[in-house]
Amino acid sequence: MGIQERKKREKERRRQQILVAAKRVFSTKGFTKATMEDIAKEAELSPGTLYLYFKNKDELFSSLSIRILQYLNIRLEHVASIKKELTVDQKIEAIREAMHDVYKFDPLMLVNMFHLQSSETLKSLSPDLIAEIKNLSKNSLAIIAHLFDEEIHSGVVIDKPSMVLADIMWSMFSGIVLWEESKKMIEGDKDFLEKTLDTAFDIFRRGIKTTLLKKTL
Known part of the structure; x- marks a missing residue:
């Protein structure tokens, strides 16, 4: 597997990690009360990392x-x-x-x-x-x-x-x-x-x- 392929797979894996965490947070807190910081904490990532994949909470929820x-x-x-x-x-x-x-x-x-x-x-x-x-x-x-x-x-x-x-x-x-x-x-x-x-x-x-x-x- 080449470097580019590994990077692509890692990016998708991280994206799915964020989506799984977001689903848990939205399910417990609801969309209005949930924050990107809550989701980052659940995913064990920095808030800044989330914004590399989703530009805002609306886009993450829509995904x-x-x-x-x-x-x-x-x-x-x-x-x-x-x-x-x-x-x-x-x-x-x-x-x-x-x-x-x-x-x-x-x-x-x-x-x-x-x-x-x-x-x-x-x-x-x-x-x-x-x-x-x-x-x-x-x-x-x-x-x-x-x-x-x-x-x-x-x-x-x-x-x-x-x-x-x-x-x-x-x-x-x-x-x-x-x-x-x-x-x-x-x-x-x-x-x-x-x-x-x-x-x-x-x-x-x-x-x-x-x-x-x-x-x-």
Whole structure:
């Protein structure tokens, strides 16, 4: 292994070390109370070292959120790879399962990713990081939309733009996650997310089917 390769691996190892420490600090203190100094201490590094990898706390937090989008892309790509074997009902159920699994993988980061996508924080990130977030988000929506294309063309699903259906599904998912998380502040640890998602996706499934198929429900 050459010197440059070793340096590259060491840089990536250090970056992952910082991300792991940041995840622990954000999980215990929350984004607002956590500081770069807290994260540096957890990572056993100097604060100055953190700034060599991330220009601010927003960028560090956003880099953690990217993992959620990457995992969602992997799950959706798997659904796309077996789409020919699935009915429209099975496709919608597979998407619901993928989204719920992503939530279970890291609820905190998913919730904050939704906040991130609708906040001014994006403007403070580096162009490369913004581009990666946008590309991953667009890819997820494109995969979902593509899953509906064949069903629309064959008349199984109502004749509406597939990207609109994907946007509705994504909005439904993000809205339910954010609402259910806010309800926890009132109702304690009660978790109704899975049941609410099941109901919402069932209503969506029934709503997008053509009249002929609805008669079979």
